[in-house]
Amino acid sequence: MTEYNSRFQFQDFISYIEVVCPKCNAKAIVSGGKSNVRVEEYEKEVRFKCSACQYKIEYAKTPKFNTLIRLKKKRTLLLNLPVDPFFGFDLWCVLETPDGLLWAYNQEHLALIKKY
Numbered sequence: 001m002t003e004y005n006s007r008f009q010f011q012d013f014i015s016y017i018e019v020v021c022p023k024c025n026a027k028a029i030v031s032g033g034k035s036n037v038r039v040e041e042y043e044k045e046v047r048f049k050c051s052a053c054q055y056k057i058e059y060a061k062t063p064k065f066n067t068l069i070r071l072k073k074k075r076t077l078l079l080n081l082p083v084d085p086f087f088g089f090d091l092w093c094v095l096e097t098p099d100g101l102l103w104a105y106n107q108e109h110l111a112l113i114k115k116y
């Protein structure tokens with residue numbers, strides 16, 4: 001447990017991410033993320049859904065980024081930013097604090113961060 005406390009395993013929280021819907025600004029969900037697995041293996045399960053305005057996106061249908069290194073299309077996750085790693089939508093749980101911006105993927109993640 002002490003190891004866990006010293007370094008947040010943010011990927012443990014990517015299966016359920018609370019984001020701001022880009023269409024109506026309501027709280028929406030990005031689901032289907034998995035930790036410790038390459039994104040190509042689960043991208044078909046990743047989706048955005050807003051229950052307020054019914055806007056939906058399937059991650060597998062979004063364009064992939066080109067990487068010049070292998071000349072092959074590859075997914076790039078947006079990590080360590082206050083946005084979801086798949087679509088880049090703003091996270092719902094973002095707080096301004098004297099120490100800087102605090103952000104979390106969901107309430108559980110936020111509760112954990114606030115403890116320390």
Ligand SMILES: [Zn+2]
Nearest residue numbers: 021024050053
């Ligand atoms: Zn919406």
